[in-house]
Amino acid sequence: MRQFPLQMHHMEPGRLVEWRLRAAAGAQGPDRGDEEGKKASFNQDKHFTVAEESRADDDPMASYVAVTFEIDEALDEPALAGALLRFVRRHEVLRCAFRRLAGELSCEPLAPEVLSLEAHHVAEFDDVERQREFLAERFTRSIDTLAWPLFTMGAVLRPDSATVYLAFDHIVCDGMSMPVVVHDVLTCYEALRRGEEPVLPPAPSYLDFADAQRRRYLSIGADDERLGYWRSFTERGGEFFPRFPLELGVEPDRMYPIVNEASTLLDAAETEVFEKVCGQAGGKPFMGLLGSVGVCLREAGGPGVYRGFMPVSERGREDWNNSVGWFVNTLPIEFDASPGKDFAQVMGEVRAGFGEMMRHLDVPFVRAWQLLAPEEFAGRSWPYPVNFFSYIDMRRCPGAERHDEWRPATHVWSARSNGTCSWFQRDADGLHMNSLYVDTPAARRTMGDFQEALRLTVQSVARTGGFRRPVALTAPRRPEPAVARVRRS
Known part of the structure; x- marks a missing residue:
């Protein structure tokens, strides 16, 4: 799926x-x-x-x-x-x-x-x-x-x-x-x-x-100790929302039609090998993927320290796995992806950053936003392009053992955006990526180059056990029949 x-x-x-x-x-x-x-x-x-x-x-x-x-x-x-x-x-x-x-x-x-x-x-x-x-x-x-x-x-x-x-x-x-x-x-x-x-x-x-969530957190204030992780993240970055670090060609306070694009990064066999390499480095596949994203962004001109938002499911905290609802909290994560670090070192940084993030899962994102960035909370969207990474292993979902027979698929759409969001899914067929981003010439170039660099990077991890050097965003892109771009105004 x-x-x-x-x-x-x-x-x-x-x-x-x-x-x-x-x-x-x-x-x-x-x-x-x-x-x-x-x-x-x-x-x-x-x-x-x-x-x-x-x-x-x-x-x-x-x-x-x-x-x-x-x-x-x-x-x-x-x-x-x-x-x-x-x-x-x-x-x-x-x-x-x-x-x-x-x-x-x-x-x-x-x-x-x-x-x-x-x-x-x-x-x-x-x-x-x-x-x-x-x-x-x-x-x-x-x-x-x-x-x-x-x-x-x-x-x-x-x-x-x-x-x-x-x-x-x-x-x-x-x-x-x-x-x-x-x-x-x-x-x-x-x-x-x-x-x-x-x-x-x-x-x-x-x-x-x-x-229960609303009654528990409605009364907290901006100085509540449970917001300490959010406050320290904001202080280190200088702003509540972590910016997407590459050029998308957007103007402030403007929304754009979107490009809805999907592709396959690794096939089933490559994904299995990728998982083994991640395990040997002491991490999980999503950690290796996130580390690869951080390295690709840095090679394209982004900072050495990855800063982004990551949605986390709250279903596992109690028995919500068979329920329909919006069981998602969004949390900030950061890790060092500076030059010179090999795959195992970046994996260690991601693992440490994720562990720290998960220790602060409890506070709802929207409540933190409201308390720590009240001026931006009054807006109808995130204030500028935000760095966002989401990963789901669909093989662990209810009914996954019959997905080959049922052939389910998820489809996400939004009319407008001022930035980019990327979702990654693993299923029996491999590792896949779906991105929604602003339909501007700069964004089409940036996201096309980024997706190709990421594909080459995770393939290199699967084939060689490490990052290819350098991650060349200007390399010619080979045709990828699995990629489809959809633009709607």
């Missing part, structure tokens, strides 16, 4: 059916007695606030997180409808409407039993490209942060197969939720096809996680 633009997905055309949620007239949330509505997480509150402000200024900030997967048989439409309804009823965050109450963002879920689904025929295609563009536009227009439901569900039906799709607003999910979606829906679908009642592992509600 990997992440790439929807426009890269070769989805055979067919008949498009969507299942739309309906709530019974006068439906209320579950009876909580005198309990107030649960509080949204800090991530959700910031995301919702940006949507409110953008709508007020007629300047919407559109985005989605989507997943697709395959069913290699004639689709049993009632069984899929039953699976989708069970999926929505199972995850409380998907049944939520969000409301402002005295400044606080409250989550008010509908009771599972008041929900039903209606099937709608929406289109039919015999052309791959026209269908792909239709779906991309539909995902964009059908999801609204300020309106329930916060996702869309459908399938492309063909005589002997189907592609199922679900697209979500980020406020209800994260990237690690996408394998959960696939596992839940297909497990239920297959059970219903057999005439059995589906059996799934417990999935605690994200609302409980979010509410």
